[in-house]
Amino acid sequence: MSSETLLYIILAGIVALSLALFQYINKRKSMSKLNMLFAFLRFISIFSILILLINPKFNQTTFTTEKPNLVIAVDNSNSIKHLNQSEKVKTLVETISENSELKNKFNLSFYTFGETFKASDSLTFTEKQSNINEAFTQLSQIYKTSNAPTVLISDGNQTLGNDYEFASNTYKQPVYSIILGDTITYVDLKIQQLNVNKYAYLKNKFPVEAIVVYSGNSNVTSKFVVKQGNITVFSQNVSFSKNNNSALLNFNLPASLVGVSAYKAYLVPIENEKNKVNNYKNFAVEVIDQKTNIAVVSTFSHPDLGSLKKSIESNERSTVSFFEPNEFISKINDFQLVILYQPNNKFKEVITKLNAENKNKFIIEGSNTDLDFLNKNNTTYDHEITDQTENYQAQLNLNYTLFLLDDINFESFPPLKSNYGSVVFSVPFETILYKNVNGISTQEPLFVTLETGGRREAILFGENIWKWRSQSFLNSKSFNEFDDFLGKIIQYLASNKKRNRLNVDYESFYNGSGNIVIKAEFFDKNFIFDTRESLQIKLIDKLSKEEKTFPFILKNNNYQVDLSSLPPTEYSFTVRTSKENLSKSGSFQILEYNVEQQFLNANSKKLKQLAVNSNGESYFIDNHEGLITDLLSDDRYQPIQKSHNTSRPLIDWKYLLAIIALALSAEWFLRKYKGLI
Incomplete structure (x- = not known):
């Protein structure tokens, strides 16, 4: 409280006392006890009112004791149940939660x-994957500024995400690892990895690569077998020893039937083998009877050409060939799609023949494109000629309706070099990407598709798309996102199928340990994406004939349904709209595979190293008694007393109003009682 405020309070007291004495004592010669009481009550009333007008502020200091946090992170994946540790985990969690000293x-x-x-403290042990590093990533944000020793209860077997062993580099808390399972080495055979292409072509053979491993000290012999249904399509004897404990098997299988062909690979178990689940692995191949041939026509070399080839051929169903314009004329009917890279007057005969054959094409413009030639030799658009170039970034059009496209973080991509000038279209078109300059959308097209006269075209108004593929890899550590984006455009251009109002995006088969998400899109009669519709998917198990129905949910610019909870088998499905009589049917297969059941032991080495790196301790689940003792005795975890200073104005003190009301009421009542009013 300032000295000025204190002076005001003293003056208020003097004024209040003077007024009270003047009213009750100065008028009378006698100073009776009653008058003195009246004067006191009046002084209290006036002084309190004046104090409210001054409204002084008082500093208040409060003390609180803040206890450290104890984080208990529990592995809820299926491997805990597979290692028969689930009941021990529940008992330990209950012991920690009920310990009064810890609380x-x-x-x-x-x-x-x-x-x-x-x-959550609800444990089901049904999660199909385990991402231990993600747990530390999330906890590092939650407990960034607090003291929070962490008890990690896990078998240490991670199936998803980055290696957690060095999580202490970012998570600055002591970690106490509770190791679930034992470290006894059991005799075990395992299919470590099985590599196979997703697609194969009819009447061809497709390669399969299998890596099989052995844990044990004695010499053993087994047989690696691949079956399709009840038919054995491949078998080979394999021998192992303590030093020779792995084998690489390469073989080819015939693709004889169109559609999804499912196979089961297994190692014949040996005597006393404890875990036989990891001896088996299912895989599938989709056999197709044709390949999409794509021609790229260009008059010069450019990094974009190599990027296009790698991206398109990431889909095994597509092949890319390069041609000079004069070489391509005689082979025009051998390809389903032609990509014209920066065309000039040497492309005249090619474009004339493509138009005559009504062939689909994909034009990529750039700084070497002859715009005057291009304007004269196409009937779909006219590009303003300014002889200037500009760098444009991309912005995805979320209202693009022809097929589903995901935003692959286009705003982070480097700009494309494009010819400056407006583009006027003479036919209807749809924009995939808009031009963006310095973060401002120009609403001018950078990438468009159009359909006219039964022919499909795409035009990309910019070069250096190779930089996009590189940036996509930097963003996601994989080329898949960019390749999928370009693959959908190539698939659309290489096909002349009729456009549908209801489209369903799904795979022919899924691995049982992965997410199974089916996407759909619905358009109104003007082919504008409709968010008002309700979609449902009806599933029929082909073996048991059991039927299930799930609703789609609207997410971003498509409808989605998560079917990850379905058991492995073959399914047929029908997606149907509720308001209009539209439906789309198909089928898929879920392969039986549980990655969490591939482990035989706890990964104690990593869990111990994590504890050492973070200045914590490690314990086996059967010897965890020392955990509570160590936590209670560790001097690093002490409560912290914090003081909080607050400045509160007197007007917030409600009791002062009560005092004023009580003083005035008492004065009035006594005066009334004595007959003075």
């Missing part, structure tokens, strides 16, 4: 992790 010293927080990380 007095710490704020207990329980989390579970598997595919996802969440705050």
Whole structure:
């Protein structure tokens, strides 16, 4: 409180006392007890009112004791149940949560992790994957500025995400690892990895590569077998020893039937083998009877050409060939799609023949494109000629309706070099990407598709698309996102199928351990994406004939349904709209595979190293008694007393109003009682 405020309070007291004495004592010669009481009550009333007008502020200091946090992160994946540790985990979690000494010293927080990380103490051990590193990533954000020793209860077997062994580099909390399972080495055969292409071509053979491993000290012999249904299509004897404990098998299988062909590969178990689940692995191949041939016509070399080839051929169903314009004329009917890269007057005969044959084409413009030639030799658009170039970034058009496209973080991509000038279209078109300059959308097209006279075309108004593919890899550590984006455009251009109002995006088969998400899109009669429709998918198990129905949910610019909970088998499905009589049918297969059941032991080495790196401790689940003792005795985890200074105005003190009301009421009542009013 300032000295000025204190002076005002003293003056208020003098004024209040003077007024009270003047009213009750100065008028009378006698100073009776009653008058003195009246004067006192009047002084209290006036002084309190004046104090409210001055409204002084008082500093208040409060002290709170903040306990450290104790984080308990529990592995909720299926491998815990597979290693027969689920009941031990539940008992340990219950012991920690009910320990009164721990609750007095710490704020207990329980989390579970598997595919996802969440705050919960409910344990089901049904998660199909385990991402331990993601748990530490999330916890590092939650407890960034607080003291939070962490108890990690896990078998240490991670199937998803980055290696967690060095999570202490970013997670600055002591980690106490509770190791689930044992470290006894059992005799075990395992299919470590099985590599196979997703697609094969009819009447060809497709390669399969299998890596099989052995854990044990004695010499053993087994047989590696691949079956299609009840038919053995491949078998080979394999021998192992303590030093020769792995084998690489390469073989080819025939693609004789169109459609999805499912196979089961297995190693014949040996005597006393404990875990036989990891001896088996299912895989599938989709056999197709044709290949999409794509021609790229160009008069010069450019990094874009190599990027286009790699991106398109990432889909095994597509092949890319390069031609000079004069070489391509005689082979025009051998290709389903032609990409014209920066055309000039040497392309005249090619474009004339493409128009005559009504062939689909994909034009990529750039700084070497002859715009005058292009304007004269196409009937779909006219590009303003300014003899200037500009760099444009891309912005995805979320209202693009021809097929589903995902935003692959286009705003992070480097700009494309494009010819400056407006483009006027003479036919209807749809924009995939808009031009963006310095973060401002120009609403001018950078990438468009159009359909006219039964022919499909795409035009990209910019070169250096190779930089996009490189940036996509930097963003996601994979080329898949960019390749899928370009693949959908190539698939659309290489086909002349009739456009449908209801489209369903799904795979022919899924691995049982992955997410199974089916996407759909619905358009109104003007082919504008309709968000008002309700879609449902009806599934029929082909073996049991059991029927299930799931609703789609609207997410971004498509409808989605998550079917990850379905058991492995073959399914047929029908997606149907509720308001209009539209439907789309298909089938897919879920392969039986549980990555969480491939483990035989706990990964104690990594869990121990994690504890050492973070200045924590490690314990086996059967010897965890020392955990609570160590946590309670560790001097690093002490409560912190914090002081909080607050400045509160007197007007917030409600009791002062009560005092004023009480003083005035008492004065009035006594005066009334004595007959003075």
